[in-house]
Amino acid sequence: MPLPTFTTISNTPAPSPTMTRTDAATKLGLSPTALDKLVHTGILDLPISTERVSALSDRPLLSVTSGELTVLRTDSPQPASDDDDRTVIGFHTSMENEEICDTSLRWWRCDPARVVDNKLLVVTIATIPVAAFLVTAHIAQAPSGKRTVRHRFDGRLLARLQADGRVVQVSEVADLGRRVRDLMHSRIITISGGPIGYLGPNPERAQPRR
Numbered sequence: 001m002p003l004p005t006f007t008t009i010s011n012t013p014a015p016s017p018t019m020t021r022t023d024a025a026t027k028l029g030l031s032p033t034a035l036d037k038l039v040h041t042g043i044l045d046l047p048i049s050t051e052r053v054s055a056l057s058d059r060p061l062l063s064v065t066s067g068e069l070t071v072l073r074t075d076s077p078q079p080a081s082d083d084d085d086r087t088v089i090g091f092h093t094s095m096e097n098e099e100i101c102d103t104s105l106r107w108w109r110c111d112p113a114r115v116v117d118n119k120l121l122v123v124t125i126a127t128i129p130v131a132a133f134l135v136t137a138h139i140a141q142a143p144s145g146k147r148t149v150r151h152r153f154d155g156r157l158l159a160r161l162q163a164d165g166r167v168v169q170v171s172e173v174a175d176l177g178r179r180v181r182d183l184m185h186s187r188i189i190t191i192s193g194g195p196i197g198y199l200g201p202n203p204e205r206a207q208p209r210r
Contacts, residue, residue, distance in 0.1 A: 041090075074090050106153065110194075118198070120133070128161075137154040138154075167185065
């Protein structure tokens with residue numbers, strides 16, 4: 001009698017192509033509220049793709065070795081207040097480039113000289129970069145309340161995240177191409193009391209909750 005031949009059958013179930021909200025938040029190290037921001041801005045679709053979540057979680061954490069990066073942490077599009085010259089504030093992957101500029105470059109409580117000096121400004125949703133700007137000038141300021149001043153900047157949109165999940169280069173600036181590509185394919189964590197934060201060589205330790 002000939003010797004038997006064998007095969008093996010894995011008892012490990014194949015991974016599901018979709019994830020629950022809770023599982024996706026856990027894999028990305030985010031709070032459920034922060035995970036919802038990724039859905040509401042078009043970065044994640046419903047049902048939530050396991051492959052897409054894995055791709056985002058595999059991104060390296062951005063570290064600044066010299067200089068400083070200005071980070072605008074924003075949310076899904078919301079109606080602007082009555083005293084604002086914008087129609088909406090926030091970000092969505094379906095926005096046109098001009099809309100992203102309008103919502104991202106004004107009006108923010110910050111140190112305007114610091115923002116201009118840093119030159120690069122990145123917009124993030126729950127640690128995911130969605131747009132990168134070269135800030136060229138501080139062009140206006142406006143009072144907001146009794147003690148608050150908000151600032152507006154001029155700048156060039158360098159790259160942005162599209163609805164299909166691809167990062168596209170919008171305009172080129174000498175010596176910035178590689179830097180912007182690295183930035184836009186990373187995850188960024190900053191600590192700040194408001195929308196504008198700064199990432200320097202020695203950031204405080206934080207968990208990615210925004």
